[in-house]
Amino acid sequence: MQPDRSVRFLLAAIVLLLAAIALRPFTQPGRVLAGQEETQPFFFEPGTHLVRAPDGSAQFQGKIAIDLRTGDVWGFPTLIKEPYPRDVTSSTPPVSKPVHLGRFDLNAAHR
Numbered sequence: 117m118q119p120d121r122s123v124r125f126l127l128a129a130i131v132l133l134l135a136a137i138a139l140r141p142f143t144q145p146g147r148v149l150a151g152q153e154e155t156q157p158f159f160f161e162p163g164t165h166l167v168r169a170p171d172g173s174a175q176f177q178g179k180i181a182i183d184l185r186t187g188d189v190w191g192f193p194t195l196i197k198e199p200y201p202r203d204v205t206s207s208t209p210p211v212s213k214p215v216h217l218g219r220f221d222l223n224a225a226h227r
Contacts, residue, residue, distance in 0.1 A: 161180040170216075
């Protein structure tokens with residue numbers, strides 16, 4: 117028994133569509149984004165720490181963040197031993213303003 121024309125047509129269509137899918141990366145290559153900045157340039161230390169401002173003007177419980185692009189170290193006050201700022205007296209979420217604590221010289225770490 118020989119397959120009829122409709123079966124041959126369907127098989128030919130399947131072959132052509134699969135060939136189009138297989139050849140698409142060669143005809144339309146994907147985009148390359150060289151030099152794109154990281155989406156998360158900050159590293160946050162786990163847990164909370166007792167943070168002291170360099171000038172001695174403040175001491176608070178908070179999170180430590182390091183800017184991986186520049187090496188700057190920032191302290192974000194949480195005022196409690198929780199990983200995020202919380203104010204039980206207000207229904208709006210508080211905003212923690214960073215305090216510049218210092219800087220790691222990341223350029224000196226390369227050989």
